[in-house]
Amino acid sequence: PEAITVQELANRMAERSVDVIKLLMQQGQMAKINDILDADTAELIATELGHTVKRVSDADVEEGLYDLPADDKAEDLTPRPPVVTIMGHVDHGKTSLLDAIREANVVSGEAGGITQHIGAYQVEKNGQKITFLDTPGHEAFTAMRARGAQATDIAILVVAADDGVMPQTIESIKHAKAAGVPIIVAINKIDKHEADPNRVRTELLQHEVFVESMGGEVLDVEVSAKTHQGLDKLLETVLLQAEVLELKANVDGRAEGLVIEAKLDRGRGAVATVLVQRGSLHVGDIVVAGTEWARVRALINDKGEQVKSALPSTPVEVLGFSGVPNAGDRFSVVETEARAREVTEYRQRAIREKTAGGGATSLEQMMNQLK
Numbered sequence: 001p002e003a004i005t006v007q008e009l010a011n012r013m014a015e016r017s018v019d020v021i022k023l024l025m026q027q028g029q030m031a032k033i034n035d036i037l038d039a040d041t042a043e044l045i046a047t048e049l050g051h052t053v054k055r056v057s058d059a060d061v062e063e064g065l066y067d068l069p070a071d072d073k074a075e076d077l078t079p080r081p082p083v084v085t086i087m088g089h090v091d092h093g094k095t096s097l098l099d100a101i102r103e104a105n106v107v108s109g110e111a112g113g114i115t116q117h118i119g120a121y122q123v124e125k126n127g128q129k130i131t132f133l134d135t136p137g138h139e140a141f142t143a144m145r146a147r148g149a150q151a152t153d154i155a156i157l158v159v160a161a162d163d164g165v166m167p168q169t170i171e172s173i174k175h176a177k178a179a180g181v182p183i184i185v186a187i188n189k190i191d192k193h194e195a196d197p198n199r200v201r202t203e204l205l206q207h208e209v210f211v212e213s214m215g216g217e218v219l220d221v222e223v224s225a226k227t228h229q230g231l232d233k234l235l236e237t238v239l240l241q242a243e244v245l246e247l248k249a250n251v252d253g254r255a256e257g258l259v260i261e262a263k264l265d266r267g268r269g270a271v272a273t274v275l276v277q278r279g280s281l282h283v284g285d286i287v288v289a290g291t292e293w294a295r296v297r298a299l300i301n302d303k304g305e306q307v308k309s310a311l312p313s314t315p316v317e318v319l320g321f322s323g324v325p326n327a328g329d330r331f332s333v334v335e336t337e338a339r340a341r342e343v344t345e346y347r348q349r350a351i352r353e354k355t356a357g358g359g360a361t362s363l364e365q366m367m368n369q370l371k
């Protein structure tokens with residue numbers, strides 16, 4: 001059911017199917033007009049053609065069951081921390097690098113200084129915050145994007161200096177490019193005597209990633225997750241890239257964002273880690289995420305501390321959900337419990353009906369079924 005034909009995809013985007021087929025060919029996939037594409041491919045193509053895949057159906061909006069994001073005025077925007085994802089080939093050191101950055105930036109002895117694993121964490125460098133999504137691998141990245149949920153501002157592409165560019169490196173590059181997310185190359189395992197960072201730089205050229213020393217603009221840093229060499233420089237590079245991006249958000253108003261992780265916790269019930277992308281999330285707010293809702297009972301930060309509110313780019317655990325939402329669901333604060341019930345019940349019903357009704361007929365229906 002999580003599929004759409006070439007024709008339908010083209011129709012939904014008001015693009016010519018021949019252009020969709022052409023793009024697919026460029027991706028190395030031969031397709032005819034009635035061939036079925038999986039959700040990831042469809043989303044990749046849609047993004048390549050400059051479309052944003054909407055998570056909500058038109059019906060949601062028409063029936064007033066979904067609040068479209070407020071149009072923020074420039075003067076209401078203030079700088080926010082960058083949100084970073086680590087991508088790359090298996091065994092090139094994604095997890096090690098995430099752990100090393102986290103460890104290196106936990107102040108020992110500080111109250112609550114031990115970071116909790118909540119699916120994301122924040123570090124501070126030169127007085128500025130950086131948010132890392134703790135979901136390495138491009139699967140997580142694409143799963144979220146398939147729901148039209150862009151979470152990442154910057155992708156760190158980890159390439160092991162003793163192994164070079166590998167299939168998942170290339171995949172990662174494609175996904176980051178399709179999403180329009182700038183890449184910082186972390187040439188890892190530089191401590192190894194077989195390390196050949198220049199080979200990595202040269203190999204990247206073939207995939208149109210031009211690092212500075214090769215005459216391009218992509219920033220690269222030599223690191224070792226093992227010895228922690230280069231980690232400071234990597235964080236400084238992230239801040240440099242973030243400055244160029246001029247990342248901003250409105251901190252006022254009802255919060256919106258993304259569910260990064262969710263689970264059923266024995267003692268605490270349904271717990272969701274969310275990334276606030278706009279506004280401020282407060283204890284007591286009523287939140288709708290996909291088919292579930294919550295009156296926020298508690299907010300817990302990445303250090304395990306209870307907090308009263310969370311600002312844009314902040315990851316935070318939300319307690320109080322009626323059920324477990326899905327990673328990749330968007331969340332938004334609504335005014336009343338009645339409204340939260342109305343929206344989630346409508347969505348649950350819509351999903352039941354579509355599932356009963358057979359195959360998806362539009363991209364939006366497909367996206368809904370994915371939720």
Ligand code: GDP
Nearest residue numbers: 089090091092093094095096188189224225226
């Ligand atoms: P992932 O699959 O990309 O998450 O890779 P991991 O972080 O699991 O690392 C794969 C292997 O490489 C593990 O055995 C790590 O200990 C090792 N490794 C990761 N980073 C480094 C590094 O900087 N230097 C060395 N020597 N080994 C590393």
Ligand code: MG
Nearest residue numbers: 094095096136
């Ligand atoms: Mg790993």
